[in-house]
Amino acid sequence: MPDLEERYRAYLTCLNERRFDDLADFAHDPVVHNGRTLGISDFRTLLERDSAEIPDLTYVIEGLVVQDDQVACRIRFDCTPVTDFRGLPTAGKAVSFAEHVFYRFERGKIAEIWSLIDTDAIRDQLTP
Amino acid sequence: MPDLEERYRAYLTCLNERRFDDLADFAHDPVVHNGRTLGISDFRTLLERDSAEIPDLTYVIEGLVVQDDQVACRIRFDCTPVTDFRGLPTAGKAVSFAEHVFYRFERGKIAEIWSLIDTDAIRDQLTP
Numbered sequence: 521m522p523d524l525e526e527r528y529r530a531y532l533t534c535l536n537e538r539r540f541d542d543l544a545d546f547a548h549d550p551v552v553h554n555g556r557t558l559g560i561s562d563f564r565t566l567l568e569r570d571s572a573e574i575p576d577l578t579y580v581i582e583g584l585v586v587q588d589d590q591v592a593c594r595i596r597f598d599c600t601p602v603t604d605f606r607g608l609p610t611a612g613k614a615v616s617f618a619e620h621v622f623y624r625f626e627r628g629k630i631a632e633i634w635s636l637i638d639t640d641a642i643r644d645q646l647t648p
Numbered sequence: 649m650p651d652l653e654e655r656y657r658a659y660l661t662c663l664n665e666r667r668f669d670d671l672a673d674f675a676h677d678p679v680v681h682n683g684r685t686l687g688i689s690d691f692r693t694l695l696e697r698d699s700a701e702i703p704d705l706t707y708v709i710e711g712l713v714v715q716d717d718q719v720a721c722r723i724r725f726d727c728t729p730v731t732d733f734r735g736l737p738t739a740g741k742a743v744s745f746a747e748h749v750f751y752r753f754e755r756g757k758i759a760e761i762w763s764l765i766d767t768d769a770i771r772d773q774l775t776p
Contacts, residue, residue: 592720
């Protein structure tokens with residue numbers, strides 16, 4: 521899969537442009553997310569909820585490692601949630617945090633995702 | 649660097665065997681860790697502290713992605729800290745958690761590290 525990096529970048533562009541109707545072009549149905557098997561409509565709900573809670577959510581690649589059918593990405597978010605996010609009192613606060621996420625692709629589409637969000641960094645930024 | 653994966657696996661073996669005297673074979677002096685520039689002796693102190701707080705700490709590779717001079721690894725820890733760990737009351741508790749970590753190598757040695765620990769998973773396991 522020589523163009524896997526390109527496929528992956530197109531996936532993040534899809535998310536940044538909120539083209540959730542195109543999600544099935546990039547992810548299998550179902551897809552496994554942090555050990556949970558999700559139908560693609562549930563996966564879409566998850567992503568839509570993030571962008572509802574954080575209207576200015578933009579996925580910015582800080583580091584990208586691609587090998588065979590695997591992608592690992594360090595993503596930076598500089599954003600202002602309008603509500604609580606991941607149980608943290610982020611409403612109206614500008615926060616900057618990283619996601620470290622691994623993907624396994626199958627036939628050019630995401631089959632499995634392991635995601636970690638730096639919630640400790642968010643906690644630190646919310647502490648007066 | 650065709651043998652970067654092998655180099656990286658040897659680094660984790662070095663940590664698992666507590667051969668901290670060999671650290672300079674694997675990491676530059678200084679090395680940048682989560683944005684902080686550390687002399688190798690400070691980096692060693694950091695790693696030794698982890699293994700003092702968690703005597704049975706073992707780095708187990710769950711996922712590994714290698715490209716050019718970059719390595720991304722999903723590491724699993726199943727361990728029992730003897731003290732608090734990362735400010736969490738883990739003393740005597742068996743916990744299982746992941747680290748998602750990215751490395752940039754230079755001339756076969758680690759130059760930069762971006763590490764995220766799944767502290768939320770630890771918090772969940774400590775909640776009665």
